[in-house]
Amino acid sequence: MKTQDYIKMEDQYGAHNYKPLNCVLCKGQGVWVEDVEGNRYMDFLASYSAVNQGHSHPRLVKAMKDQLDKLSLTSRAFRNDQLPFLAKELCELTGYEMMLPMNSGAEAVETALKAVRKWGYTIKGVEKDKAEIIACDGNFHGRTISIVTFSPEEQYKDGFGPLTPGFKMIPYGDIKALEAAITPNTVAFLVEPVQGEGGVIVPPAGYLKKSAELCKKHNVLLVADEIQSGLGRTGKMFASEHEGVKPDVITIGKALSGGLYPVSAVVASKEILGVFKPGDHGSTYGGNPLACAVAREALKVIVDEKLPERAAELGAYLMDRLKKIDSPHVDFYRGIGLWVGIVLKKDAGGARRFCEALMNKGMLCKETHWNVIRLAPPLVITKEEIDWALERIEQVLTEL
Ligand SMILES: *Cc1c(COP(=O)(O)O)cnc(C)c1O
Numbered sequence: 001m002k003t004q005d006y007i008k009m010e011d012q013y014g015a016h017n018y019k020p021l022n023c024v025l026c027k028g029q030g031v032w033v034e035d036v037e038g039n040r041y042m043d044f045l046a047s048y049s050a051v052n053q054g055h056s057h058p059r060l061v062k063a064m065k066d067q068l069d070k071l072s073l074t075s076r077a078f079r080n081d082q083l084p085f086l087a088k089e090l091c092e093l094t095g096y097e098m099m100l101p102m103n104s105g106a107e108a109v110e111t112a113l114k115a116v117r118k119w120g121y122t123i124k125g126v127e128k129d130k131a132e133i134i135a136c137d138g139n140f141h142g143r144t145i146s147i148v149t150f151s152p153e154e155q156y157k158d159g160f161g162p163l164t165p166g167f168k169m170i171p172y173g174d175i176k177a178l179e180a181a182i183t184p185n186t187v188a189f190l191v192e193p194v195q196g197e198g199g200v201i202v203p204p205a206g207y208l209k210k211s212a213e214l215c216k217k218h219n220v221l222l223v224a225d226e227i228q229s230g231l232g233r234t235g236k237m238f239a240s241e242h243e244g245v246k247p248d249v250i251t252i253g254k255a256l257s258g259g260l261y262p263v264s265a266v267v268a269s270k271e272i273l274g275v276f277k278p279g280d281h282g283s284t285y286g287g288n289p290l291a292c293a294v295a296r297e298a299l300k301v302i303v304d305e306k307l308p309e310r311a312a313e314l315g316a317y318l319m320d321r322l323k324k325i326d327s328p329h330v331d332f333y334r335g336i337g338l339w340v341g342i343v344l345k346k347d348a349g350g351a352r353r354f355c356e357a358l359m360n361k362g363m364l365c366k367e368t369h370w371n372v373i374r375l376a377p378p379l380v381i382t383k384e385e386i387d388w389a390l391e392r393i394e395q396v397l398t399e400l
Helices: 003-013 058-068 083-094 105-124 145-149 175-181 207-217 239-243 289-304 307-323 352-360 383-399
Strands: 025-029 032-035 040-043 098-102 132-136 167-170 186-191 221-225 249-252 264-268 330-335 340-344 366-368 372-375
Touching: 040 383, 058 289, 083 098, 083 249, 083 264, 083 289, 098 105, 105 132, 105 145, 105 186, 105 221, 105 249, 105 264, 167 175, 175 207, 186 207, 207 221, 207 239, 289 307, 307 330, 307 340, 307 383, 352 366, 352 383
Parallel strands: 132 167, 132 186, 186 221, 221 249
Antiparallel strands: 025 032, 032 040, 098 264, 249 264, 330 340, 340 372, 366 372
């Protein structure tokens, strides 16, 4: 079968809810992937930061295979011998008292929304069904009906109403807007420390810190969605650390399994996650032993291989080199750690054609919005591999 045959089959039988670049991948190792025709590509998207540890990391593959030979799913009707360890290790790594395991990132966000609402009613004392949650313009938190309710993208909502009440939107990075939006019924402020899907947008310095202070002052919970910004990507284990902030709640996903399995989690204090009583919330696969075994190893690899430190060092190098490229198309570069948005000028014809050109040169990355090329390679990438990529990026940005 050739590339076109796979595409035809998928398009005939699969819903068309994505518009992928047309390479059909079948293998991956570290920063490299291979398509069905034997072409190799360097992966500069890392599955939206789910494979920070690189594709098929040998330690993760081994942990998963070992666990597969033992036990994969118990449901939470019974206990398993892996969840207690993941819970403890994740709490120790993050400095929180409790965690709640789910599968996808969107489910972790939903879990956080439920937790803060119930906290609002049972602990803050908000009147029944009056809880408000504040979110930001430009956000991405997932695709459930409640989450798309506060999505800035009209397309994410259009045709899916009626939407969920109880959410307010404010501009990202605007501390005054946050202060103005808080009412006695506000239970939480949900924010990405760095907006990933929004185009790698780093808020003004001090934003998260001031948000945390405001939240504390008004007894509002600060929920940091670190599903993409966490686990090393920005040069710290969690992006909130750049400002010395410890949010009340953190949602974690993506690299929590290094790409082997959908694993997500919410971490918070006992006061907050303690609002859940048996039956309040759950998931058949959440906390299953296969997920827990792979997540435990995924966390250890991030620590052992110093992935946050690598992201800080190599990210600074990448940004420095990018800024030296003299391109007629680039408006500016922004980013943090190994996470860069190349913002193109309005007349550059959009980011997609640059991503397609890079693909033809053996490098995979994906546009976000129409004019931003996002770079987010696996954090195990070497300096030499970054140089290899820079050569191609420079060619595309100057020759196209
Ligand atoms: C990817 C992402 C999500 C959703 O995760 P899924 O696993 O796709 O449901 C939520 N929040 C942020 C910040 C993300 O980047």
